[in-house]
Amino acid sequence: MKNYKKGILCLAVLAAMPLIAAQDKTIYVNTFADENGENPANCSLREAIQTAKDNKSFGGCTPGNTANGQTDIIQLEAGTYLLTEELKPQSTIRIWGKAPVDFTRKDPITHEYPAFTETKTTISGGGKNRIFNTANSGASVELTHITLTDGYSADYGGAVFAAGPFSVIDGAILNSRAKNGGAVYAFARQTEKEISISGSRLEGNKADQAGSVLAMECGADLMNTQSAITISASSIIRNGSAADPSIMDICGQATVRISSSTIAENTVNPQSGSIIKAISTDGHTLSSSSKMELLSNTIVSNKAFSTLLYDDNGSKALVYNVLAFNTGKSCRYALNGGDVAEITTAGISAVKNAFQTDGVEGACDLPDAQLYDTDTATKEKKFKHIKLNGMSLSDVLTPMLVPNEYNAYLPMYYPVNHSTETDLVDVGGDTCGIDQRGLERVTNGTLTLNPDDKNTCDIGSIENMRLTAADLKSLKNTSYVTLLDYYQAEIDYATQILKYPVENKDLIAAYTEILKENTELLAATKANAKYRAIYLDPFAQALPNAVLSTDSQGNVIAKPEELNTDNYTITAEAIGVGSISGEGKEFKFTGTKDPNMKCEWVPAVKRIMIYRLDDELTGGLGSSYCKYTITSKVGHQTSTGILKADFVNIAPIAKDDSYVIKYGSDLAVSVNPLENDSDDGDGPVSALLNPDKPPFFKGADGKDLAIRIVNQPSSIVIKADRSGPCPTDYIRDTCYGGNLNIQVKNNFSPFSYAIEYDIFDSEGLQSTKTAKIYLNNTSVDSNTKADGGGGGSVGVLGVFGLIGMAAFRTFRRKQK
CATH class of the missing domain: 2.60.40.10 (Immunoglobulins)
Incomplete structure (x- = not known):
């Protein structure tokens, strides 16, 4: 579905730019040097953080938002900021890296402008210094489009020591090291503080005692500490070493949610180490009130004694995960010698996962009630997940994809669809959320004619994209005049933007296409107009194919085919006027094949047009039905949807x-x-x-x-x-x-x-x-x-300026 930011809004924002600039309270960093007040000509990152705290100029920085208690925004440029010592924020700040976008081309995932690129801004500890420390202030820090690399601490938090809310959005934490918490150490006392990581890569981090990626304080003042950890749409890969004890060490009264993420190729001590450690031991208390949820993750190819080590403390939920193909045990019970045969729950629940079981390498040991449904009469057990015994990773997943533009620059695995019972594709359920690329897992297509092709949830971090022509059952004709006015407004405002190519250089590519598209649509719609017609874009609610291929280096890539007439063909035909019932082979139409009701694909308009040759409104005889089919030109996959249309009278137009x-x-x-x-x-x-x-x-x-x-x-x-x-x-x-x-x-x-x-x-x-x-x-x-x-x-422009300021939002794909 085309989702360009509309010209009418962009022109409004451009018209309002002088006002925006006058009110800009961003603190702009203009040097990569780690200065600390000695050069009034430059504003360094360190000086910007101090300026935000003091609400007055420091070094070469101008104060940002000086209102008491307000958030300051610090803008960095593309490049590397090398620190001579750690940064200690003392006020609420948001630090933005240079936007990783290319406005000259479309993003290959969303097929919208602009294309997203790799992160352009890096903050480095140089292998000698921790990068951020909020131990004394508990300040809230949010990082967007920033890579943290080469952080080091002799004790806690190689890259980040967080005693307050800390977020990393669409960034990375790389190659950092500490005794505890190689990447992040969460230091939260009696007030719960959230550590949030989304759309990011955590790689190459190590810890000597606990948590190569994450560790946390377990208790203080004889009480459990409280930490809220949220990791979503991220890749936690290749962390740790054979000497490291754990990758994520969970303790205290922690609330942990890891979703739509890839956890793979991490390494810990093969005799005792854990990828995720969530147990109580001496000096390492896990509260009975702790909570952990693993939702739609791909957790494979890790080298450990235990990938998930758990005990009876707290609640654990495993939903839609691939948790297999790891060395040692993928799930290990820490008590009773690891034997869960007689354990009822251990506080754990599991729904629709893919496991290995029965003592094989990589098995997930869970209480029987979480692995099997038992028939009360026959006592027969039925495995209620996907059993991967006797299979290899390549049977169900692609090799790990290298970071590239087709996977949001995050290493990940794609499910392989062999149309067998052990596939991770379409396992049932419809509450799957967003996948690791930030794309919605579409499961609400009704597919009346082909119910077996309905998309349901996939297991793992990535949702398999398969061509789907959605059923649309609430179509009505709308004002023909309003439609033409809309196209003309798009043309007018795109034309205005293109008049100023220097000022609007980031918008030129998108609005050149908008101008061309709407000019063609306006002319074609006028030339092919019908009375009370419904003009339907068949691609608007459809789901495309994602074609697996290899690049020039032999890496697997998954390219979603853009939904357009270059890649797909459309056919449409009328069914008639009446009603429908049933689905699949039981589908039935009751009514008449009305010769005055038309449903056809009109290539010039790039729309399916549904209309009548007479002026009859929808009434007692029922609605108008037709069907349409989308066919991919490569592979010739097809999907057919049902359209239900009602014709209504449009009000006349009275003008002043x-x-x-x-x-x-x-x-x-x-x-x-x-x-x-x-x-x-x-x-x-x-x-x-x-x-x-x-x-x-x-x-x-x-x-x-x-x-x-x-x-x-x-x-x-x-x-x-x-x-x-x-x-x-x-x-x-x-x-x-x-x-x-x-x-x-x-x-x-x-x-x-x-x-x-x-x-x-x-x-x-x-x-x-x-x-x-x-x-x-x-x-x-x-x-x-x-x-x-x-x-x-x-x-x-005054009206549109107000509307635009309220409605404008930046170009970006739907976030994780």
Whole structure:
């Protein structure tokens, strides 16, 4: 589905740019040197953090948001900031790296502008220094599009020692080391603080005692500490060594949620080490109130004694994970000698995972109740997950994909679909959330004709993308005039943006395409318009194929095919008017094959058009149904969807009229408001079998009787060529037709006047907008107010500026 930021909004924002610039409170860092006040010409990262805390200039930095307690934003450039000592934020800050985008091309995942690139900004500890430390302040820190690398601490937190909220968004923590918490150490006392990592890569981190990636304080003052750890859409890979005891060490009253992430190729001590350690031991307490949730992760190819080491403390939930193909045990119970045969729950629950079992290498040992459903009558056990015994990783997953533009620059695995019971694809369920690339796991397509092709949840961090033509069952025709106005507005504003290529250089590629697309759509829609037509983009709700291939280096890549006519063909055909029931082989249509109902793919418009040759509205005979098929040009996969359409009457359009009444004359005028009004919202009547259908309501004599006066000043008199009862709900009101002869009672009146009216179409539908007839007096007193109406005017850009400021958001794919 095209999801460009619309020209009308972007122009509004551009128009408002001077105001935005005047209110910009960002602190801009302009040097990579780690200065600390010695050079007033430059603003360093360290000086920016101090400026944010003091709310006054320091070094070469200008204060940002000086309001008490407000968040400061610090903007970095592309490049590496090498620290001479750790940074100690003491106030709430957000640090932004240079946006990793290329505005000249589309992103190959979303097929929208701009394309995302690798992270461009790095902060390095040089292998000698920790990077961030909030131990003394507990300050909240958020990093976006930033790589932290080569952090070092002799004790806690090689890259980050966090005693307050700390977030890493679309970044990385690489090659950092400490005794505890090689990448991050969470230091949270009695108030829960959240560590959040999303869309990021954690690689090459090591720890001597606990947690190559994450460790935390377990207790203080005889109480459990409280930490909230959220890791989503991230890759935790190749951390640790054969000497490291754990990758993630969970303790205290921790709440941990890891979702849509890849945890792979990490290494710990093969005799005692754990990838995820969540147990209580002497001096390492895990609270009975702790919680851990692993949701839709791919946890494979780790070298450890235990990949998940757990005991009876706290609750653990495993849902939609691949937890297999690890050395040692993928799941190990820390008590009772590891024997879970007689254990009821151990506080753990498991739903729809892929495991190895029964003592094989990589087995996941869980209580039987979490692995099997037992028939109460026969006592027969049925495994309720995907059993991967006797299989290899390559049977169900691709090799690990190297970071590239097709996988959001994160190493990950794709599920392999062999259409067998051991595949990780479409295992059931429809609450799968977002996958590791940030793409929605589409599971709500009804697929009435092909229910077996319905997408359900996949196991692991990536959702397999398979061509799906969604059923759409609430289609209605909308205003033809509004559609054309929309295309024209897009053309006008794209044209304005392209007039200023230097100022709008980041928008040129996107708006060149928007201009071309909407120019073609406007012309094609006018040329192919039908009465009360539904113009449906078949790609808007469809799901494309993701084609697995290899690049020039032999790496597997997964390229989602852009949904367009270059990659797919569309066919459509009418089913008829009536109702449907059942699905698949039980699908049944009850009704008539109505020759006046049409459903066809129109290549020029790039839309499926559903319309009637007559002007019948949807009524008691039922809705109109048709089906459409999308076929990929490569591989020739097909998917067919059902369309349910209802035809409704679009209200007529009443427009304001303006006339001059000459001061000093009889102040009378004869007008016909219908000359400026129309029923064009339904589309051209010329496309009907009866092209002579009148636009407006007619009285018993067959003449127009469509005008209803809503409000008129008491100082004027209106006489019409004809009058009679209004239609439908307004039958007790009087409607007028022909000319309206308007006379001001006082010939010497210096005032202007406004009369409010609405109109009815030939089927008796009232206009949604009340229009006005303005009578502009030529009186020399230009300050005289109009009687009976009025109101100020607002500049077009002023209105759009307000709308744009409220609605504008940056280009980016849907985040994890």
